[in-house]
Amino acid sequence: MFTMRRLIIVATAAALMSGCASQNPYDNQGQAQGSTGMSKTAKYGGLGALAGAVAGAAIDHNNRGKGALIGAAAVGAAAAGYGYYADRQEKALRESMANTGVEVQRDGDQIKLIMPGNITFATDSANISPSFYSPLNNLAGSFKQFNQNTIEVIGFTDSTGSRQHNMDLSQRRAQAVSTYLTSQGVDPSRVSVRGLGPDQPIASNADANGRAQNRRVEVNLKPIPGQQYQQQGQVQQYP
Numbered sequence: 204m205f206t207m208r209r210l211i212i213v214a215t216a217a218a219l220m221s222g223c224a225s226q227n228p229y230d231n232q233g234q235a236q237g238s239t240g241m242s243k244t245a246k247y248g249g250l251g252a253l254a255g256a257v258a259g260a261a262i263d264h265n266n267r268g269k270g271a272l273i274g275a276a277a278v279g280a281a282a283a284g285y286g287y288y289a290d291r292q293e294k295a296l297r298e299s300m301a302n303t304g305v306e307v308q309r310d311g312d313q314i315k316l317i318m319p320g321n322i323t324f325a326t327d328s329a330n331i332s333p334s335f336y337s338p339l340n341n342l343a344g345s346f347k348q349f350n351q352n353t354i355e356v357i358g359f360t361d362s363t364g365s366r367q368h369n370m371d372l373s374q375r376r377a378q379a380v381s382t383y384l385t386s387q388g389v390d391p392s393r394v395s396v397r398g399l400g401p402d403q404p405i406a407s408n409a410d411a412n413g414r415a416q417n418r419r420v421e422v423n424l425k426p427i428p429g430q431q432y433q434q435q436g437q438v439q440q441y442p
Contacts, residue, residue, distance in 0.1 A: 285426050286312075288349075288351060289314060289424075291349070292314060292349040292352075293307065293314055295345055295348070295349065296314065296316065296345055299341040299344070300338065303337065303338040304318070304321070304322045304338070305319075305322075306319075313423055313425055314423075314424040315422070316422040316424075317419055317420075318335070318338065318421070319415070319416065319419050320416075320417075320419055321415060322334045322335050322338065324376055324418075324420075326418075329372060329375035329378075336383075339380065339383055339384065342384065342422070343387035346384065346389045346393075350390065351430060352424045352425055352430075353394075353395070353424070353426075353427055354393050354394045354423075355395050355396075355397065355423040355424075356377045356378075356381045356384075356394065356395070356396045356420065356421075356422050357373075357377055357396075357397045357398070357420065357422075357423065358374060358375070358380075358397070358399065358420055359373055359402070359403065359417060359418065359419050359420070359421070360372055360373050360400050360401055360417065360418055361404070361408050361413075361414035361417040362401040362404070362414075362417075363414065370399075372400070373398030373399055373400045374397070374398025375398070377396040377397060380420055380422070381395075393427075404417045
């Protein structure tokens with residue numbers, strides 16, 4: 204009989220093999236600080252494989268070992284699909300945004316670009332600063348190359364002035380970025396905008412440096428719901 208202990212061993216081994224098999228060729232190149240060295244592809248593939256192994260064993264009662272391995276292979280490969288795609292996009296963005304002042308962050312399935320106020324807009328203005336055009340052109344080129352995710356542009360302000368004024372200003376700034384990106388050929392159906400004004404500050408508004416950090420634009424990249432992502436012949440449909 205295929206005991207639970209043996210099932211766990213097989214499932215874990217399958218998960219590790221799936222994670223290793225889906226190692227991204229871009230490992231350790233431009234990863235965010237604090238990275239452990241395992242690519243998101245390997246992590247997602249490994250965790251997915253573990254879950255798939257357990258599910259596969261549960262389905263195939265007559266041969267739990269075989270079911271665990273099949274489940275791990277199927278689910279692990281699919282789970283790695285978007286992780287592999289995002290790994291490649293993250294690497295390309297870090298290269299194109301180097302020395303521009305734009306920060307690239309990665310959190311699971313999401314890639315976030317933080318654009319500080321000193322390069323984006325003048326105080327109390329929604330007109331794009333001259334220094335901002337070069338990073339935006341690089342972004343537009345990247346978004347056209349990697350066109351399999353949604354683009355959410357969010358504007359923020361500091362707390363100076365009325366809340367309503369800041370909400371309106373942040374919305375106009377987000378819209379200005381969106382309009383420029385689409386004018387450069389980015390598919391407008393992928394882009395959405397929001398203005399959050401002084402909400403969600405990342406620094407204190409009590410001093411000039413903190414307020415400058417809060418005056419920013421963020422761009423969030425997320426998987427397209429229902430989109431299929433492919434890696435090494437395997438297809439994953441994102442929920």
